[in-house]
Amino acid sequence: MDIVGGLAAVGQALEIAKQLREFEKSFADAEFKLKIAELYSALSDAKMALADAREAIQxxxxxxxxxxxxxxxxxxxIRVRQYNYGINPDGKPASPPFCPTCEQTRGLQIQISHGTGGHNLCPSxxxxxxxxxxxxPVGFQMPDNETG
Structure with a gap:
């Protein structure tokens, strides 16, 4: 149950409480007990819904x-071709670049490791x-405006 369900359950409980106040003494004990049971059920639903909502918010x-x-x-x-390179404190790009898959899917900056056979790989x-x-690129020069 979500917040909307919890609020609906609270509304139902309030309506039942209003009905209980309007009962006349002519109603049988059984009817009164049924309404009390409905009230407890509605309040229980509201409590569970609000607990679920609190957990979702947390x-x-x-x-x-x-x-x-x-x-x-x-x-x-700095982006060079399709790869992002970290910028060192001296203002130069760090090599190797970050894995574009990890950057895009998980928001992580994982540097690609040097591999063998002309291939590099992401350790993650x-x-x-x-x-x-x-x-x-050979002779790469940093542009005037860097990204971040």
Whole structure:
């Protein structure tokens, strides 16, 4: 049950409580007990729905916190062809580049490792990249405006 269901259950419980107040003494004990049972059921549904909503909100808050931490940890980058390279403190691009798959799917900056046979690979997702494609071009010069 979600927040809307919880609010509906609370509304139902309030309606039952209103009906209980309007009961006249002529109603039998059984009818009164039935309404009380309905009230407890509606309040129980509301309590469960609001507990579920609280848990969902806590999960969202934790995800927001995780994403903020990831955002703060990201290094400034420059894009060369289809790869992002971290920028060293001296202002030059770091080699090798970050794995584009890990950047796009998980928001992580994982540097591609040098492999064998003309291929480099990502140590995290095991993606394989052509070593020539992941190398900075010969004589690469940093542009005036960097990205990050």
């Amino acid at each position: 999960e969202r808050d934790a995800e927001i916190k995780r994403l903020k931490v990831l955002s703060v940890r990201k290094v400034k980058t 997702c095991k993606g394989i990249y052509n070593a020539r494609d992941t190398a900075l």
